[in-house]
Amino acid sequence: MPGYPPDVNALVFPGVYAPQDDTALLAEALSDEPWEPGARVLDVGTGSGALALVAARRGAEVTAVDVSWRAVWTARLNARLSRLPVRIHRGNLFGPVRGRSFDVVLANPPYVPAPDSRRGPRGRSRAWDAGRDGRLVLDRICRDAPRLLRPGGVLLIVHSALSAPDRTLDRLRAAGLEAAVVRRRRIAFGPVLRSRRGWLRERGLLSAAQAADEKEELVVIRAERPLRQAA
Template sequence: MTAWVLPGVYAPQDDTALLAEALDEEAPAPGARVLDVGTGSGALALAAARHGAEVTAVDVSRRAVWTARLNARLNRLPVRIRRGNLFGPVRDGTYDLILANPPYVPAPESGREPRGRSRAWDAGRDGRLLLDRICRDAPALLRPEGVLLLVHSALSGPERTLELLRAAGLKATVVRRRWITLGPVLRSREDWLRRSGLLAAAENKEELVVIRAERAC
């Protein structure tokens, strides 16, 4: 796949790869309606389009939207790309599959919303600035038997994600786990993470999880 990533746009990393594996296992049928929220470079949207799905991708970043549109054009894949905050531009639709790789990195309190490049990863003190919104809003956009695939760090409380999705009536479970070396963002705030009790004293790796949540018929 040909892919460009403009400066300031989240580049595909381990979490993208892990979610792509879950997407391939889900194997959306040709014509299935797929939503990729927080698309970044568009990597997951393009992967879904290669399955023959009808894909809509959303990102709040103008640069991400430009990047995703460029990559869709370079790869000659039909993806509808919208700019907006999470589900804002697509609240009138329903989907067979929703993909989400949102910002989930815990960050010290700054008294303001993340800005610039940090919007791609910073997600408040507990890492759940957007995760809780996704758990709250995504279920209403799923068709019967529709599936949400959501990736985030174990530092951001996967138990809370499961609890919220189950409370919304979805059947939710962790379907993938992977330990990775701490990346540059986590290393830069390693001392704060340890002081906050989010990272154990001897721990130098981060666990990623993919949660699959399905709406009943």
């Protein structure tokens, strides 16, 4: 994709989430993480596999998961074309890696608030729609990801400021992790947010200034499991 770091580029089939600003921001945060060759990295909701490939190029032992078969096959093809050994599984969040532990867990989940969430997202919208508050998947990650981290392990998660970053921080800290926002970036609304601008204003998720400016803020939250948990 023009303007993005080469490592974030990937072949993308129709119906699969393409690397965007949130992908690039998470890749930048990932580049700040030091690890030894063979570190175990999990990319949950991998989409095209772009972030999994970034980690694999740095010598990590990478596992990737996505609920979409299209995404799984896309990520597998990208790994094969890149000649990188990434294990890619189809499954719902952490189900395929239950019982395992990791040095780094990456998550770029769906986080866009959606007006009609009675049936849950379907088709392509599963890559971005996340319930009326945008936290349908975020809260599950905050609940389950800490258990997958080794001592000293790190969770890196990206989402919109429209989806309550303070709630993410509170939940991760309550799970015993040391959590903070490490990256921020303001970006222009995409077509989904533009189409929901009025509804977001009604819900109080978007200010008048934000609606007029048509900009949202993305954040990357870093949460680390201490080497020694408090008694």
